[in-house]
Amino acid sequence: MELFQAKDHYILQQGERALWCSRHDGGLQLRPATDLLLAWNPICLGLVEGVIGKIQLHSDHPWWLILIRQKALVGKLPGDHEVCKITKIAVLSLSEMEPQDLELELCKKHHFGINKPEKIVPSPDDSKFLLKTFTHIKSNVSAPNKKKVKESKEKEKLERRLLEELLKMFMDSESFYYSLTYDLTNSVQRQSAGEKGPRPLWQKVDDRFFWNKYMIQDLTEIDTRRGLLDYPHYPRFRAD
Numbered sequence: 320m321e322l323f324q325a326k327d328h329y330i331l332q333q334g335e336r337a338l339w340c341s342r343h344d345g346g347l348q349l350r351p352a353t354d355l356l357l358a359w360n361p362i363c364l365g366l367v368e369g370v371i372g373k374i375q376l377h378s379d380h381p382w383w384l385i386l387i388r389q390k391a392l393v394g395k396l397p398g399d400h401e402v403c404k405i406t407k408i409a410v411l412s413l414s415e416m417e418p419q420d421l422e423l424e425l426c427k428k429h430h431f432g433i434n435k436p437e438k439i440v441p442s443p444d445d446s447k448f449l450l451k452t453f454t455h456i457k458s459n460v461s462a463p464n465k466k467k468v469k470e471s472k473e474k475e476k477l478e479r480r481l482l483e484e485l486l487k488m489f490m491d492s493e494s495f496y497y498s499l500t501y502d503l504t505n506s507v508q509r510q511s512a513g514e515k516g517p518r519p520l521w522q523k524v525d526d527r528f529f530w531n532k533y534m535i536q537d538l539t540e541i542d543t544r545r546g547l548l549d550y551p552h553y554p555r556f557r558a559d
Contacts, residue, residue, distance in 0.1 A: 320332065320333040320366060320367050320368065320369065321333070321363055321365075321366060321426050321428075321429075322364045322365055322366070322367050322386070322421075322423065323355065323358065323361040323363050323364065324361065324362050324364050324418060325358035325359050325361045326342075326358075326360060327341065327342055327358075327359060328340055328341055328342055328358060329342065329384065329411060329413065330355060330358060330361060331367070331370065332352050332355060334352065335351065335352050336350075336351065336352060337349075337350050337351065337352045337354060338350075338370070338538075339354075340373075340384055340413055341413065342413055342414055342415055343415075344382075345373060345381065345382030346537070347373075347537040347538065347541065348541075349541050363426050363428075363429035364418065364423055365421065365424055365425050365426055366424045366426050367386045367387060367388060367409065368386075368387040368388070368390045368403075369386070369387040369390075369497075369499075370384070370385070370386055370387070370535070370538070371385040371386065371387060371408065371531055371534060371535075372384075372385055372531045372533075372534020372535040372536075372538075373385065373413065373534060373535075373537070374534055376477070376478040376481050376482070377474045377477065377478055379471075379474060380475075380478055381412050381416075382412075382413040383410050383411065383412055383413065383482070384410070384411040384412075384413055385408060385409075385534065386408060386409045386410075386411060387405055387407075387408060387409075388407040388408055388409040388422070388423060389406045389407035389424075390403040390404065390405055390406060391403060391404045391406050393496065396498070396501055398501070400498055400500045400501035401498060401499070401500070402496055402498050402503065403496065403497055403498070404493065404495065404496050405489055405495040405496075405497070406490070406493070407489075407490060408485075408486065408489045408490070409421040409422070409423065410485070500520075501520075502520060502523050502524050503524075503528075504524040504525035504527070504528040504529065505523070505525050509525075510523070519539075521535070
């Protein structure tokens with residue numbers, strides 16, 4: 320899946336579909352891949368394996384898009400269903416801040432012979448670690464106010480700590496598995512007993528293991544409205 324940066328959106332494109340993620344309000348839209356021609360100066364940042372979801376750690380801060388940066392195939396189930404493990408993630412701020420180096424695999428189609436993706440506007444901070452983006456978070460204070468500045472710093476500190484825990488959870492635990500085509504949350508018997516015609520996979524899974532249900536709520540709402548039974552961009556997880 321290709322990740323593009325445009326002036327107002329980040330765009331995840333795969334096949335004939337593209338997920339547009341607003342850099343103003345964090346809203347998500349599913350659009351035809353051909354709409355990429357309408358984006359303002361899109362630049363390919365690289366490849367990602369999937370979307371875990373989006374989170375907002377504080378109401379005063381932007382939404383963050385959590386992406387699967389790297390996966391490992393751990394096996395196949397009968398029917399050739401692949402089961403993968405998340406090994407690395409990327410966190411992307413849905414805001415006007417310039418993205419830091421996400422260390423994504425480069426797309427050969429757009430980066431032939433290039434070591435690093437081109438940025439729309441060079442960032443003054445070339446640090447590689449994605450949590451460095453916190454240095455760009457600014458408080459909306461029109462005049463000096465010690466109380467507001469202190470509150471803003473406390474919010475940023477909390478957000479940093481939560482994101483660090485999020486990164487540690489995914490990268491250190493090695494416990495997050497998913498399949499794009501198979502329900503890992505129910506036994507074969509339960510799947511057979513509960514089958515009631517074609518439904519999207521996220522509607523069939525056991526909610527006890529659907530830990531990122533809230534994080535992909537916007538995507539499931541798109542699915543519900545449009546009946547996209549095979550939309551491949553967001554994996555369903557089981558954390559063991």
